[in-house]
Amino acid sequence: MKAVQYRTIGKGPEVVEVEKPVPGPGQVLLKVTAAGLCHSDELVMSVPDALGYELPMTLGHEPAGIVEELGQGATGVEVGTPVIVYGCWGCGVCEMCAAGKENLCLRGMTSPGLGSDGAMADYMVVDTPRHLVPIGDLDPVRAASLTDAALTPYQAILSVLPKLHGGTTTVVLGVGGLGHVAVQLLRELTGTRIVAMDVAPEKLELAKECGAHEVLPSGPEAAAEIKKMTNGRGANVIFDFVGIDKTSELALACAGYESHIVIVGAGGGGVKIGFLNAPYNINVSTSLWGGRAELTELVTMAQRGQIHVQTRSFSLDEVPKAYQLLHEGAIIGRAVGVPSL
Structure with a gap:
């Protein structure tokens, strides 16, 4: 065979x-x-x-x-x-x-x-x-x-589901094989506002088709947009489906007090968290399958x-x-x- x-x-x-x-x-x-x-x-x-x-x-x-x-x-x-x-x-x-x-x-x-x-x-x-x-x-x-591609984001979303109620904002970093399903699941399961980010315009279009409320080109400017649309608060939850240093840094920049970052991508990066370099009471977790x-x-x-x-x-x-x-x-x-x- x-x-x-x-x-x-x-x-x-x-x-x-x-x-x-x-x-x-x-x-x-x-x-x-x-x-x-x-x-x-x-x-x-x-x-x-x-x-x-x-x-x-x-x-x-x-x-x-x-x-x-x-x-x-x-x-x-x-x-x-x-x-x-x-x-x-x-x-x-x-x-x-x-x-x-x-x-x-x-x-x-x-x-x-x-x-x-x-x-x-x-x-x-x-x-x-x-x-x-x-x-x-x-x-x-x-x-x-x-x-x-569906089970992994589903598990990640379920792990923070109580934080995804109405009035919250959630960022999806990376609209690839997992991220585009994550957008659909978030739309089906929660009342959160979904903001999808990616470097590829065609993937941002896919995010719109899958139910994202907003899409942004991934980059340093995106964090400022998140703070602007949340009146300075920052996103409540950020899912990093890439997992490289740049996306982890962007996830942290999008976060605010009591935010939760979930690292799903296996890109080898990570979030550097310290008392003086991150919003207070922030949570960071990983999610496997x-x-x-x-x-x-x-x-x-x-x-x-x-x-x-x-x-x-x-x-x-x-x-x-x-x-x-x-x-x-x-x-x-x-x-x-x-x-x-």
Whole structure:
């Protein structure tokens, strides 16, 4: 079968032929229908140790597929069921996993495409049926990225939901694969005023289409605009979906007393907070992925037409080029690999 793998540190992804996997006891084989591309994949391919993952590794941690075969003892799902895959594979028994937070597994969370072979292929193996979420008649190309591009901002928003009531102002920094879904979720779930920022005019247009009340070009001047539109108070909540030093600095500049900055992007930056260099009583947090229960909620929201992921499809042969476009910031919404193309 065909697969897109990261094989050699320092080189880009490669399209190769590999053996079709066989599900072991308790596992499930999926015929992949779609797999989203993510900046997290770029992170793995940009660091000298590939985050310690064993290579070669098939990429793709946003899977959609159809159940093809059940391994011995696997139950709870039927062959032919269209599903997406919850990507946080925890131990299932630690304190966090028992609370439904496998993304925070105390024994170490792995993921397809981030530690084990992922979905950028014709077929993939899922470790257990509990990580499968049926999607009914949802378009798998749009549904695949619910597993991260929607789940990650959803978790981040839920973590500060009491602060997003009417009369507040929220800044979304970065209207990429995650940020454009965050705008939709904020519009559906809260009464806050949404101000989206990005360096790309076309992404600001997407933010408007997704429900942003205001859009601003990202830069130092944007913070002054936020202070102006909030009568000097600053934004109540700022979500940084980029996570580089410049956006973290901008997030802090947009903040006021008792504001909350949530860093979601894995750009390697951070917010420098001290008693004398930040607004008083400010909070800064990070947010990693989300829980399986929240993913089922997102599927229901998508089925009701409340949210959607903007996508651009690529064949598996085109995926290496798609990663290059992602790196250049030329993807609007989410790039998705589609094996059937």
